[in-house]
Amino acid sequence: MDLSSLGAPLGPMRRVHGGYANRLFRLDTDHGSFAVKELNVLDRRHAYHVEDVFRFERAAFAAGIPMPEPVAAGHDTLVHRWVEGDKVPEEPVEPAYAYEVGKILAQLHTLDVAWPHDAAEEGTPRGWAELAERATETGQEWAGELSAQAGTFAAIADFVDTCERPGPVVLTHKDIQPWNLLARKGRPVVLDWELSGLLDLSGELGSTALSIAKGPGFDDIRPAVFHAVLDGYVAGGGELPPPGASWFVYMIGGWLGHVRWNISRCLAGVEAGSGPELALSQEVARGGVRGLPELWRRLPDLVALTRRG
Structure with a gap:
């Protein structure tokens, strides 16, 4: 996405670590501070409906829902005003x-x-016993626990x-x-x-x-x-x-x-x-x-x- 409309950068974008699915950056410009989210579109479990989500966000923001202002959306990028808070x-x-x-x-x-x-x-994940075998073969530290709980995971899926x-x-x-x-x-x-x-x-x-x-x-x-x-x-x-x-x-x-x-x-x-x-x-x-x-x-x-x- 072209971010030039956000203003002249005051420095490079800074990575904000900790996301469980995507990657987040902070961009400070002469127009303010922005949260730039790089969406993972390579191996997601399901596709993002970026344009529809952006439209929903705009409606929520206009209705007064306390949230960051949605600024722009692209195929693999979402931009919001940066919000300070605890x-x-x-x-x-x-x-x-x-x-x-x-x-x-x-x-x-x-x-x-x-x-x-x-x-x-999405389809409910199955094949937990086979997954445990692969975890054991590849030396995952939690493989034994997964093997012991494979039946529980199958019951959860049911x-x-x-x-x-x-x-x-x-x-x-x-x-x-x-x-x-x-x-x-x-x-x-x-x-x-x-x-x-x-x-x-x-x-x-x-x-x-x-x-x-x-x-x-x-x-x-x-x-x-x-x-x-x-x-x-x-x-x-x-x-x-x-x-x-x-x-x-x-x-x-x-x-x-x-x-x-x-x-x-x-x-x-x-x-x-x-x-x-x-x-x-x-x-x-x-x-x-x-x-x-x-x-x-x-x-x-x-x-x-x-x-x-």
Whole structure:
């Protein structure tokens, strides 16, 4: 993408490390500061709908959703105004912050934006025993754990394929996690919209509420924070879907696919030209091999969170 319209650079673009899927740079010019995201279009699990996401972002920004201003979009590049704020650590947020996130979701789900794509989901990853064999052959440090849990991963895949989604389907962000949020004056700012699309409402609420109500694992889940998201959603005019396991199937299925993708990058054993570095893929693979079975074990307790009163 030609970035000359952003102004005269005050220095070279600077890499901002830590992205789990793409690569981010900061560009400072005489017109201001910009976040320039280089999208990984080489080995993504599914294609980005860049133009449609950009249109959705523009509508959300115009409606007052707290987010970086979308500036430009190209085939493999997204540009936003740089926003200063505090990073949100992977730990339970304050209930007031969670309440605001719920209100943002309610507002977002009211936007009248045409979306020319179905809510079709990618195929659920299978063949975990064979994947464990390849991990053993290539000497991956987590190969033994993956071998021991291959049956659990197969059961998780079955759940993702068979769990009923009650609807409604909404056009939404789909990836509100601590690493896609900032805190500015104690209030949320929503980043990283490139995964936006149609999603069953229960999956969006469950993924969002759980992600900001817990720490890195599942030993510190704050029900008050989880429910604050739902309270904010209702206060913003939203209607909650029926309780049940569907609230977590999107989160589980997304994590399953993300882990499988990073495992494949680890098995290749080379640095790819885009996307996360190999060391980060190793971290994601290791965390998923250990974390997904634990999430699966905790599912009944999580479902209980959706039954209020």
